[in-house]
Amino acid sequence: MLIFNFHHIEKHLLHPERKHISMSPQGLSRFIRTLRLLGMRIVSMQEVLAATPDAINDHRSVLLTFDDGYTNNLLEALPVLEAEQCPATVFVLPGRYGGTNEWDQGHLPESQRDQLMSLAQMERMAASPLITLGSHGLYHRDFPTLAESDMVAELSESYQMLHQTFGENFLPVFAYPWGHYGPREVEALSQSPYQAAFTVETRPWRSTDNIYQIPRFSAFYRDGNPLVLLAKLARHNLLFA
Numbered sequence: 001m002l003i004f005n006f007h008h009i010e011k012h013l014l015h016p017e018r019k020h021i022s023m024s025p026q027g028l029s030r031f032i033r034t035l036r037l038l039g040m041r042i043v044s045m046q047e048v049l050a051a052t053p054d055a056i057n058d059h060r061s062v063l064l065t066f067d068d069g070y071t072n073n074l075l076e077a078l079p080v081l082e083a084e085q086c087p088a089t090v091f092v093l094p095g096r097y098g099g100t101n102e103w104d105q106g107h108l109p110e111s112q113r114d115q116l117m118s119l120a121q122m123e124r125m126a127a128s129p130l131i132t133l134g135s136h137g138l139y140h141r142d143f144p145t146l147a148e149s150d151m152v153a154e155l156s157e158s159y160q161m162l163h164q165t166f167g168e169n170f171l172p173v174f175a176y177p178w179g180h181y182g183p184r185e186v187e188a189l190s191q192s193p194y195q196a197a198f199t200v201e202t203r204p205w206r207s208t209d210n211i212y213q214i215p216r217f218s219a220f221y222r223d224g225n226p227l228v229l230l231a232k233l234a235r236h237n238l239l240f241a
């Protein structure tokens with residue numbers, strides 16, 4: 001299975017340094033259409049959790065994920081996902097409803113930081129049958145640096161909040177902030193209600209991988225260009241898998 005990780009969907013690339021975490025709405029649409037033209041099938045998180053080892057090893061199955069829960073996911077990504085009838089999972093931060101990106105942009109005035117969805121906006125997004133929510137922890141803290149009790153609280157409280165607020169629109173899946181984790185985090189997740197956890201390691205997911213260390217490819221701005229996406233898939237030997 002191929003899993004792609006997005007952050008921002010925005011009409012214009014605000015800064016060149018965002019080219020690894022941003023894509024235009026048009027680019028997202030072309031990205032989805034290119035994968036489908038290649039015979040790939042974009043699956044929901046429900047299907048991933050129920051997948052057999054053979055289905056996981058199939059490179060023609062693709063999962064799309066969005067990290068952090070920016071307002072542009074609702075305003076720019078959701079219309080594209082609905083137009084293309086394409087499922088996706090959004091990993092959100094229930095400790096920061098309506099907040100901003102303080103973890104990477106704390107040096108900027110609040111008005112210049114990237115805006116996260118409010119609870120009401122997240123409810124609108126989760127109301128789409130195409131969208132599943134997952135947990136990105138409470139506050140986007142760096143898990144390997146946390147005291148054991150703080151790490152466990154981040155996991156259990158984010159689970160409780162999302163489960164209570166979103167019911168079955170939330171599935172017990174987790175994405176490590178910045179993709180940072182170690183053996184302690186894997187062990188804690190395996191003891192938690194979460195059924196899967198996602199990293200940012202750049203390779204396909206194979207059924208033999210640990211379910212709490214699922215790799216994801218980052219989607220870059222230029223991957224919205226079909227030729228660039230084809231080259232990327234070819235580079236990883238994934239075109240004719």
Ligand SMILES: [Zn+2]
Pocket residue numbers: 067068136140177178
């Ligand atoms: Zn993040």
